[in-house]
Amino acid sequence: MAKQTAVGSRPKKTKPITSAKVRSFQKRVLDHYDNHGRDLPWRKNINPYRVLVSEIMLQQTQVERVIEKYKEFLAAFPDLAALANAPLQKLLSIWSGMGYNRRALALRSLAQNVVDEHKGRLPSDPDALRALPGIGPYTAGAVMAFAFNMPVVFMDTNIRRVYIHEFHRDRENVHDDELIPLVEQTLKNVDPRTWYNALMDYGTMLKKEHANPNRKSAHYVRQSPFENSNRQVRGRLLKELVAGSQVSAAQLVKRTGMDAERVNQNLSRLYEEGFIKKKGKMYYI
Secondary structure: OOOEEOOOOOOOOOOOOOOOHHHHHHHHHHHHHHOOOOOOHHHHHHHHHHHHHHHHOOOOOOOOHHHHHHHHHHHHHHHHHHHHHHOHHHHHHOOOOOOOHHHHHHHHHHHHHHHHHHOOOOOOOOHHHHHHOOHEEEEEEEHHHHOOOOOOEEEHHHHHHHHHHHHOOOOOOEEEHHHHEEEEEEHHHOHHHHHHHHHHHHHHHHHOOOOHHHHHEOEEEEOOOOOOOOHHHHHHHHHHHHHOOEHHHHHHHHHHHOOOHHHHHHHHHHHOOOOEEOOHHHHHH
């Protein structure tokens, strides 16, 4: 999966597309959804909390892996109040295998904020959503569209892929500022929740059946390999510590087979970030 990063190149001005082309595009995307739409658990029994959990999980994690963890997570933490009170060890144990564990802490922090400041109800205002821990422009837009069915404009990897393929396939270095007006124009006269679900599935199909259109984006950066990365070291350390016992750095080096210097560096970071605790030479959650 590619990371996305802003760039400083000046985007071209986007010309409006004709009404006929809008209708043709909408029909193509919606027809694909009618015939090949994915059966995903977060598209059923929709409520803001379930949508929020799915969107945080889907950040930098493949759909197939999220499907497995989503059901387990909701069984353990069925609502914001339950998540706000989640013990860290249980939270990380259930999150284990998803990667990017900061998301789990941010999600719990968000739940605590909503319980304390919003009477346990997720805000239906984009600005209020963006003020919550772990919520950026995309996640705020996705929650507004999928949870509240509001016609907001937002961008993600799949959406970007669709609009580059359909409207800029012969271009390179396509900037999001050129795509956002197209997203806005083609959002009109459609049900937002259905439309964005359709865009996500159409974009997934394009990735499988075509050379990835996102390579033509000005924001495309290939993600660094996971193998032997600090993400891998952190994941292995947390997996050992989630088991529940107090463990020394030397024991963790032996158990994980990782380099001692990197184990110590990552233990220090995990401690500073609030993932783990330390007593003498022993680490624990």
